[in-house]
Amino acid sequence: MTSQPIRNAPNQEWMRRAIALATENVALGNGGPFGALIARNGAIVGEGANTVTATNDPTAHAEVNAIRAAARALGTFSLAGCELYTSCEPCPMCLAAAYWARIDAIYYASSAVDAARAGFDDAFLYGELRKDSHARTLPATQLLREEAWASFAAWIASTTKIPY
Numbered sequence: 001m002t003s004q005p006i007r008n009a010p011n012q013e014w015m016r017r018a019i020a021l022a023t024e025n026v027a028l029g030n031g032g033p034f035g036a037l038i039a040r041n042g043a044i045v046g047e048g049a050n051t052v053t054a055t056n057d058p059t060a061h062a063e064v065n066a067i068r069a070a071a072r073a074l075g076t077f078s079l080a081g082c083e084l085y086t087s088c089e090p091c092p093m094c095l096a097a098a099y100w101a102r103i104d105a106i107y108y109a110s111s112a113v114d115a116a117r118a119g120f121d122d123a124f125l126y127g128e129l130r131k132d133s134h135a136r137t138l139p140a141t142q143l144l145r146e147e148a149w150a151s152f153a154a155w156i157a158s159t160t161k162i163p164y
Contacts, residue, residue, distance in 0.1 A: 010107045014039055014085045017047075019109055022062065022087035025049035032120065034062035036086040038070035038079060038103075045082065046070025062086060063094035067101050077164055078102045088115050091122045092129060 014037060021035025031050035038046040048065025052058055063086050070079055080102040084090075088110040090098060098106055112122055128136050155161060 008083070011039065011085070014044065015087075015107060015109055017044070018062075018085045018087045021047060021049045025051075025062075030054040031060070032062075033118065034087055036062040036066040036084060038066050038082050038084055040070075040074070040079075040082040045073050059093065061091065061094050063090050064097050067097055067103075071101070080104065083107065088112075088120075091120075092125045 018035045018037050021037070022033045023035075025031055025035060026033045031052050031054050034050040036048050037044050046066045046069030048062045048067075048069055050062045051060040051065060054060075063084060066084065066086075067079065070082060071077055078101070082101075082103055083105045084098055084103045084107070086094075086106065086108045089108045089112045090106065091112075095106075115121070116123065128138070133140050
């Protein structure tokens with residue numbers, strides 16, 4: 001039987017901070033109503049708000065911005081030992097980013113259904129991810145697979161790589 005890691009009790013003040021970041025972001029006109037923070041060992045190590053429209057960056061969601069801030073502050077790409085507090089249930093991109101960052105736990109306030117009520121509907125994306133790649137709305141065509149393997153071969157052979 002495998003045991004699950006012991007998680008800390010959720011911190012409601014940190015969730016209130018994530019919600020405040022979302023509300024402040026709307027008031028400042030910087031982007032959508034989303035805020036997030038990363039906490040580790042009892043301290044906030046990174047914060048972010050949605051800046052998609054302010055920066056013309058479709059990946060600048062609150063969770064991604066918070067992950068980037070925490071990684072910079074901690075000087076590492078792995079946020080193992082960290083928790084993500086976000087004002088809303090993460091979209092597929094942000095959820096994937098949390099997995100890539102090795103976040104230990106995610107706590108969210110509003111649900112994806114709440115977000116849809118406000119005009120932010122991720123149901124389409126979740127549906128697309130369940131489809132085979134050839135059946136998705138956005139066409140994707142594989143090219144030069146054999147030539148591209150050289151990059152992976154170089155990675156496998158590298159003695160200086162940092163696995164992640």
